[in-house]
Amino acid sequence: MKSIVLLGTGNLASHLFTAINKTPGFQIIQVYNHNYRSLESFSQIPVTTQFDEILKADIYLISIKDDQISRVSENLESNGSLVIHTAGGKPMEILNSHERTGVFYPLQTFSKNKKMNFQDIPICLEATSESDLQILEELAGELRAKVYRIDSAQRKSLHVAAVFVSNFVNYLYTEGEQICRANQIPFEILLPLIKETAHKAGIMSPYDAQTGPALRNDKQVIEGHLAQLTTQQKEIYTLLTHSIQNLHGKEL
């Protein structure tokens, strides 16, 4: 049984806490956060707001806001134990004041109140040594997650790719919602299309799945669409239409 001190109390930290404590091989023995109030929901085990009260453990799992990781890492005494963070956007080197370091990055959006099943989640792993990488694979394995070995440079790219396929995609959903609302159309009409478009990405390359007036270069439809849009929407429509045509025009 490997002991873990969890540093952080946010969405991901909470989900990890619940999931890890169900595994046979790993146990969280303490939770640290600088703010006491956020520790109240972890009352079933020891908690602390003080770095000098942090217990000795096999693994220190830092799951906090990206811009706080350096500060927490520098204040933490690891005494030769493994120190890992969960941030997609930060390299492993941010933990370099410690001897044994790693990254345990679950690639998913987490909402505090929604139960997450780690079984559906890819976890990107990196460690300074092969033996520590195996410890992380064991932990991910006990969460039944799908494991990928991804180095810091790849993770940096993955993080920006995730912005495109999640944050920006969600923004386009918002634009769809706004257009519906402005025309007294229930947004739910678009949900099956949204789901099918996402589903298709799993069964064929999105490059091959592309359809629509931009791909067909259907100027009449494109002009009809532009005439209905706000200035902001028009700018997005035009740029994405040209981008689709550039990408496919070059390679067709």
Add this chain to the structure above:
Amino acid sequence: MKSIVLLGTGNLASHLFTAINKTPGFQIIQVYNHNYRSLESFSQIPVTTQFDEILKADIYLISIKDDQISRVSENLESNGSLVIHTAGGKPMEILNSHERTGVFYPLQTFSKNKKMNFQDIPICLEATSESDLQILEELAGELRAKVYRIDSAQRKSLHVAAVFVSNFVNYLYTEGEQICRANQIPFEILLPLIKETAHKAGIMSPYDAQTGPALRNDKQVIEGHLAQLTTQQKEIYTLLTHSIQNLHGKEL
């Protein structure tokens, strides 16, 4: 039992053919297309390439490319029967040479080889008379589709909204795929995130579901992302980041 002549042999027409011929209340009695070869797969019932051979029917269902609808409609003798089209991007008036007209627009992407279940598909209906609208509701009902009454102006908006949430979203998936490929990362890592982002749109407003560096105005992360992108990707990243900030900044 109402008889239908189907005009068209594309993806949607093929799916409608299969689905309608399973209903108790409607039957396709003939398929028309200008090109004989495309009619070969409909050999179980009468087919024709000639307008003057089109049979008398209760409903003429035109399911062909948008820019061909006018031509087919003008050549069709409807003799007081109901004439409908299936195009999201065209108004009902395009059928105005006929007395009784309507629109039967299933809002989904159709692939020829993938089986489609109309039960999951919203169908947007419009007709010049209430009694014809009821016939279309009956047809959609027998396909177990979810029915919405949507007029031509609304359908025009819905069509552009669909471009945002499907065509443009798929393009962002393609960009994610390109970034992965350029960095030797399997695109499949992003699939759970893609699915969860789509799923969230069904349980909360995408406006409320927005996350990411743009929303947080995390300049350091944004700059780190921009530094990795191609010129085209940079332009998209910048525009969508500003759009998210405009939308949320204004209303926060």
